Amino acid sequence: MNAPKRKPLVVTMGDPAGIGPEITAGAWKALRETGPAFAWIGDPACLPPGTPYEDVVTLTEAGSIFSKALPVLPLSLVAPVYPGEPDVLNAGPVVDSILRAVGLTRAEDAGAVVTCPISKAVLRDAGFPYPGHTEFLAALCEVPGEEVMMLASPMLRVVPVTVHVSLRDALNTLTTDLIVKVARTTAHALKRDFGILNPRLAIAGLNPHAGEGGHMGREEIDIIIPAIEQLRARGLNVHGPMPPDTMFTDTARANYDVALCMYHDQALIPIKTLDMENGVNTTLGLPIVRTSPDHGTAFDIAGKNRAKPESLIAALRLAGQLASYRAANPEPPEMRFT
Numbered sequence: 001m002n003a004p005k006r007k008p009l010v011v012t013m014g015d016p017a018g019i020g021p022e023i024t025a026g027a028w029k030a031l032r033e034t035g036p037a038f039a040w041i042g043d044p045a046c047l048p049p050g051t052p053y054e055d056v057v058t059l060t061e062a063g064s065i066f067s068k069a070l071p072v073l074p075l076s077l078v079a080p081v082y083p084g085e086p087d088v089l090n091a092g093p094v095v096d097s098i099l100r101a102v103g104l105t106r107a108e109d110a111g112a113v114v115t116c117p118i119s120k121a122v123l124r125d126a127g128f129p130y131p132g133h134t135e136f137l138a139a140l141c142e143v144p145g146e147e148v149m150m151l152a153s154p155m156l157r158v159v160p161v162t163v164h165v166s167l168r169d170a171l172n173t174l175t176t177d178l179i180v181k182v183a184r185t186t187a188h189a190l191k192r193d194f195g196i197l198n199p200r201l202a203i204a205g206l207n208p209h210a211g212e213g214g215h216m217g218r219e220e221i222d223i224i225i226p227a228i229e230q231l232r233a234r235g236l237n238v239h240g241p242m243p244p245d246t247m248f249t250d251t252a253r254a255n256y257d258v259a260l261c262m263y264h265d266q267a268l269i270p271i272k273t274l275d276m277e278n279g280v281n282t283t284l285g286l287p288i289v290r291t292s293p294d295h296g297t298a299f300d301i302a303g304k305n306r307a308k309p310e311s312l313i314a315a316l317r318l319a320g321q322l323a324s325y326r327a328a329n330p331e332p333p334e335m336r337f338t
C-alpha cells in the first residue's frame with residue numbers, strides 16, 4: 001500500500017513586528033529542498049525584502065511551488081509594520097491568521113498548524129480573551145479545558161500543569177484532579193503520537209526538597225502524592241514527587257520520558273536553558289497537530305537579521321512527523337485513555 005501523501009503544513013503570521021516573518025523566510029530557505037512543505041498565512045509586506053514568495057489560494061498549490069518560492073495565503077494588515085514596535089491595530093489580522101490555519105487543518109487541507117509567536121500582552125490589550133495560543137486552539141477545536149502544553153527537545157520533554165497564570169494563582173489552582181487530568185492527557189499523547197508505549201512520567205514536587213516530609217510545605221502530601229497514587233492505580237508509570245532542583249540533571253533525565261511540573265517556569269526554565277534552539281512547543285489534547293517554536297516575538301532583535309530560525313525549523317519537522325504518524329496510525333481503541 002502507498003504511504004498517504006503528506007499534506008502541506010500551515011504557518012501563522014504571529015506578531016508581524018516580531019521575528020515571525022524573518023524566521024519563516026529562514027525556515028523556508030532551509031526546508032525548500034527537503035520539506036516539510038508549508039504555506040504561510042500573512043501579509044507579504046512584512047517579509048524580509050527579497051524573500052521569494054508566491055501568493056496561493058490552496059494548500060495543494062503551496063505543495064507544488066514550495067521548492068521555488070514561499071507560498072503565501074495572503075492576509076492584509078491594518079497598520080504599517082515597524083519591526084520591534086507592535087501595534088494593537090494589527091491584532092485582528094494576527095488572530096485571523098490563526099483562525100484560518102485552524103480551519104484549514106480541521107478541514108484536512110493542511111497537515112498541521114505551526115504558529116509563529118504572538119505578543120500575549122498586545123492581543124490582550126486588543127480585547128482577545130485568551131491567555132495564549134494553547135487555550136485559544138482548544139476553544140477553536142471545541143475541546144476547551146482539554147489542552148496540555150508540552151515543550152519537547154531531544155534533551156527533555158516538560159509539561160506545566162498550571163500554565164498562563166500568576167505564580168500565586170498557580171498555587172491556588174493546583175489540585176489532585178488537575179494533576180491527574182494533565183498526566184493522563186500527556187501519557188495518552190506520548191503513546192498516541194510519539195510511539196512511546198509505556199511512557200515514564202516524572203512528577204515534580206512544588207516546594208524545596210519536595211516538601212521535606214511536610215516541614216517545607218504540605219502540597220506534596222495533600223495534593224501531589226494522592227495524584228501519583230491515582231495515576232499508579234490506573235496503571236501509569238509515574239514516579240515522584242521529585243525534588244525540583246535535581247530532577248533536570250543529565251542522570252535524572254535519563255530515567256523519564258516527560259517531566260510534569262507544577263507551574264510554568266518550573267517546566268520552561270530547564271528546557272529553554274538546556275536546548276532553546278531545538279525546543280518545540282506542542283499542544284496535546286487537540287484533535288489536530290499544533291507545534292510552535294519555543295521562543296517569543298523577540299521584539300528586541302526583530303528586523304536586525306539576528307533571529308535564528310532553528311526552533312521554527314524543529315517545530316515544522318515535528319509537526320510533519322506527528323501528522324504523518326497520525327495519518328499512518330489511526331488510533332486503536334485500546335490506546336484510548338487509561
Ligand SMILES: NC(=O)c1ccc[n+]([C@@H]2O[C@H](COP(=O)([O-])OP(=O)(O)OC[C@H]3O[C@@H](n4cnc5c(N)ncnc54)[C@H](O)[C@@H]3O)[C@@H](O)[C@H]2O)c1
Nearest residue numbers: 116117118119120121292295296297298300301306307308
Ligand atoms: N508561542 C508564542 O506565541 C510565544 C512564546 C513565548 C513568548 N511569547 C511572547 O513573546 C513576547 C516576548 O517574550 P520574551 O521576551 O519573554 O521571550 P522571547 O523568546 O521573545 O525573547 C527572549 C530572548 O531570547 C531572544 N530570542 C528569542 N528567540 C530568538 C531567536 N529565534 N533567535 C535569536 N534570539 C532569540 C530574544 O532576542 C530575547 O533576548 C511576549 O509577549 C510573550 O507573550 C509568545
Ligand SMILES: N[C@H](C(=O)O)[C@H](O)COP(=O)(O)O
Nearest residue numbers: 132133134135281292294295
Ligand atoms: N508559555 C509559552 C512559552 O513561554 O514559551 C508561550 O507563552 C507559548 O504559549 P502559547 O503557545 O499558548 O501561545
